[in-house]
Amino acid sequence: MDVPVLSVILNWFLILLSICIFLICCFFYLSYNYWKNRGIPYEKPYLFFGNLSFVLRKSVWDFCYELKNKHPRDYVGIFLAWKPALMLQTPEFARRIFVKDFDYFQDRFLYTGFSDTLGSLNLFTIKNPIWSTMRNSLSPMFTASRLKMITELMNMNSKELVGKIRRDHIENNKYVNLKELFSMYTSDTVAYSVFGIRVSVLNDQDSPLWFITNHMVKWTFWRGFEFTMIFFVPAIAALLRLQFFSEAASEYIKKIFWNVARERKSSDYNNHKDLVNHLLKLRDNLKLPVDSDSDLADDLMLAQVAVFILGSIETSSTALSYCLHELAHHPEEQEKLYNEVSEALKKSGKDHLNYEELMELKYMSACINETLRKYPPLGYLDRICNERYKLNDDVIIEKGTPVFINVLAIHYDEKIYPEPHQWRPERMPNVSDNDNLNFTFLPFGEGPRFCIGKRYGYMQIRASLSQLVAAYKFLPADIPYKVETDPYSVILSPKGGLSVKFQARQ
Numbered sequence: 001m002d003v004p005v006l007s008v009i010l011n012w013f014l015i016l017l018s019i020c021i022f023l024i025c026c027f028f029y030l031s032y033n034y035w036k037n038r039g040i041p042y043e044k045p046y047l048f049f050g051n052l053s054f055v056l057r058k059s060v061w062d063f064c065y066e067l068k069n070k071h072p073r074d075y076v077g078i079f080l081a082w083k084p085a086l087m088l089q090t091p092e093f094a095r096r097i098f099v100k101d102f103d104y105f106q107d108r109f110l111y112t113g114f115s116d117t118l119g120s121l122n123l124f125t126i127k128n129p130i131w132s133t134m135r136n137s138l139s140p141m142f143t144a145s146r147l148k149m150i151t152e153l154m155n156m157n158s159k160e161l162v163g164k165i166r167r168d169h170i171e172n173n174k175y176v177n178l179k180e181l182f183s184m185y186t187s188d189t190v191a192y193s194v195f196g197i198r199v200s201v202l203n204d205q206d207s208p209l210w211f212i213t214n215h216m217v218k219w220t221f222w223r224g225f226e227f228t229m230i231f232f233v234p235a236i237a238a239l240l241r242l243q244f245f246s247e248a249a250s251e252y253i254k255k256i257f258w259n260v261a262r263e264r265k266s267s268d269y270n271n272h273k274d275l276v277n278h279l280l281k282l283r284d285n286l287k288l289p290v291d292s293d294s295d296l297a298d299d300l301m302l303a304q305v306a307v308f309i310l311g312s313i314e315t316s317s318t319a320l321s322y323c324l325h326e327l328a329h330h331p332e333e334q335e336k337l338y339n340e341v342s343e344a345l346k347k348s349g350k351d352h353l354n355y356e357e358l359m360e361l362k363y364m365s366a367c368i369n370e371t372l373r374k375y376p377p378l379g380y381l382d383r384i385c386n387e388r389y390k391l392n393d394d395v396i397i398e399k400g401t402p403v404f405i406n407v408l409a410i411h412y413d414e415k416i417y418p419e420p421h422q423w424r425p426e427r428m429p430n431v432s433d434n435d436n437l438n439f440t441f442l443p444f445g446e447g448p449r450f451c452i453g454k455r456y457g458y459m460q461i462r463a464s465l466s467q468l469v470a471a472y473k474f475l476p477a478d479i480p481y482k483v484e485t486d487p488y489s490v491i492l493s494p495k496g497g498l499s500v501k502f503q504a505r506q
Contacts, residue, residue: 035077042077050079059485064379068409085402089409091439098447105383109402111234119244122307154463179497182317196274224488328474366425372443
């Protein structure tokens with residue numbers, strides 16, 4: 001091919017490229033006028049990124065916190081790359097979106113592509129009508145009677161947690177990474193709750209759940225990118241076929257699930273009370289759409305296992321880490337909690353507290369709830385509008401628009417919680433596990449799609465915290481009181497894992 005022809009081809013290529021770039025810029029420009037044209041205050045977007053230019057430099061949690069400071073109003077428009085979304089920032093709007101007008105906001109916005117079955121079919125991500133079927137089918141797993149039985153195991157694991165702290169962090173003076181330590185504790189409990197496997201990574205045993213957890217709860221650059229795209233730019237997540245759970249964790253979950261399932265076939269299902277047993281029974285009676293894929297029932301089972309593991313381990317371990325951090329910096333409150341636990345132990349005549357006794361610890365509940373108020377696992381809660389909706393006289397939400405509730409704007413509202421940056425358990429007297437305080441307290445969401453494992457998570461925290469505070473004093477470690485969040489994490493996670501110093505009480 002001679003030079004003039006190559007020159008012509010190159011010129012045409014450059015012309016076409018310029019036209020494409022021009023059209024893309026026009027598309028973004030028009031998209032970024034969406035909220036302006038509707039007279040709605042909005043956060044200024046950046047080309048291509050919208051308001052996601054912070055990604056992998058700061059956490060989503062910090063973005064939500066800064067947004068409520070920059071826009072202290074009832075609602076503000078934002079842009080997820082090119083997609084306009086509306087951030088609502090009051091308890092009243094939370095009540096309407098989650099409960100009163102739930103029919104308009106039944107599903108979450110995040111990516112649920114069927115190329116990622118574990119990621120798309122779990123109870124957190126799945127859309128209606130299958131969501132309601134699975135929700136109703138899984139609810140019996142979280143009754144009080146089942147939770148009482150699991151509390152016994154949580155107490156056993158809490159004893160092993162106390163022992164590991166004595167060996168590693170008092171006798172051998174190792175640095176404490178609270179997030180990792182409590183992930184071990186929660187993974188031991190989940191191993192039995194899900195698979196019926198009694199194993200203890202806290203006692204340095206090989207644990208299949210710890211292998212899975214290591215892949216799930218360690219936030220790397222790539223996992224941060226995957227989660228950000230899945231939660232905020234579903235179109236990119238679909239294009240790149242990103243996964244909600246890491247590939248290694250997904251494959252291991254499938255392997256261990258079917259290994260346990262094969263063992264159960266030769267035994268009586270009724271002898272087991274774990275999640276796998278419940279799911280195997282459920283699979284035989286599950287009512288699915290007529291045109292469903294033949295593998296859908298199996299995929300649904302696996303997806304629930306995966307999300308239960310992630311939810312149980314990630315949120316509880318983080319909440320425990322922040323709670324100990326605050327108690328270490330608040331010695332008077334720590335002593336008050338210690339006295340409450342000591343009195344309960346003395347009254348029980350045992351070295352641990354059962355389900356009912358743990359539920360009676362009102363000050364412990366206050367400490368946990370204040371921790372969840374100050375450090376909610378998610379900075380926002382998302383829904384997608386499935387029908388045109390009138391928010392007020394000035395705002396119409398069009399079908400397909402993502403709607404976010406800024407949890408941090410509510411939890412840090414000075415009119416609701418004076419001096420919100422202060423950790424004050426006395427804010428939460430006699431608050432039950434089901435009380436949303438008139439939609440001003442939303443660590444687990446609310447309405448039909450609230451976190452189904454909420455009571456399980458609370459009890460994991462209560463069982464371990466009661467034994468830890470009875471055995472040790474928590475002293476501040478050599479880290480700042482104000483803790484940085486992990487910039488790669490969509491879910492709240494402390495950068496560096498958090499740390500305290502343990503001092504034996506006896």
